[in-house]
Amino acid sequence: MKVHDTILDRLGERIVSGQVPAGERLVAADWGEELGASRTAVREAVRVLESLGMVSVRRKSGITIRPSTDWMAFAPEIVRWRLRGAGRLVQLHELSELRAAVEPAAARLAASTADGVARAALGAAVQDMVTHADRANGADYLAADVRFHATLLRASGNSMFAGLTAVIEEVLVGRTEQELMPQTADETALRLHQEVAHAITRRDGEAAARAMTAIVDEADRAVQSLPL
Incomplete structure (x- = not known):
């Protein structure tokens, strides 16, 4: 990881956590002095924060923290920082609501638009999830899960849905990083992923959407059961 990326993460997490409140200059x-970083590294990190709507930079007034309503909520960086903070469960629930609105629709579309390559990729991803089911909190299972959902969104043929791939990936990665995944994969979750893949293969959009809805609902129930 580059130095400015490390600085960016540290600054972003501070802003998201409220340690540096909106309006503060x-x-x-x-x-740079506080973090032991060069001016160049800090300057590069601030440019990214500005592009995300988190800060405004003026020559004479310095850096001002902007309110969270101005932030690019779909930016993978912001999603990642929120998932690492105290408000992670709220963020996970909000992301579940986003997924509930998008992924079933993407599955329905994919049943009509997915080509042979995409259908094969979905099936292969599910098979890899099954293979690594005894380590659902491990890197191999995570990689297969990410691949499944990324393939689904792209196979929908909707560029807006495909554009959310990085956000959904952050959700899945965040669940593993925050140790919210069980060691052994839930059999129902695996079966539902298989149902989505099979429904898309046989061009059954409604069945694909139903199974995808069940996946998102199950994930949200798991989040709601976690202690605050």
Whole structure:
């Protein structure tokens, strides 16, 4: 990881956590001194924060933290920082609501638009999930799960849905990083992923959407059962 990426994560997490509240003005040099980073590294990180709508930069007034309503909520970086913070369960629930609105529709579309390559990729991803089911909190299972959902969104043929691939990936990665995944995969979850893949293969959009809805609902119930 590049130095400015590390600095970016540290600054982003501070802003998201509220340690640096909206409206507060800061000087880049102060951040650099506090974090032990060069001015160049801090400057590059601040540019990214500005592009995400998290800060505004003015020559004479320095860096001002913007309210969260101005942030690019779908930016993978912001999703990742929120999942690492105290409000992770709220973020997970909001992301579940987003997934409930998008992924069933994507599955329905994919049943009509997915080509042979995409259908094969979905099946292969599910098979890899089954293979690594005894380590559902491990890297191999996560990679297969990410591949399944990314393939689904792209196979929908809707560029807006496909554009959410990185956000959904952050959700799945975040669940593993925050140790929210069980060691052994839930059999129902595996079966539902298989049902989505099979429904898309046989061009049954309604069945694909139903199974995908069940996947998202099950994931949200798991989040709701976690202690605050």
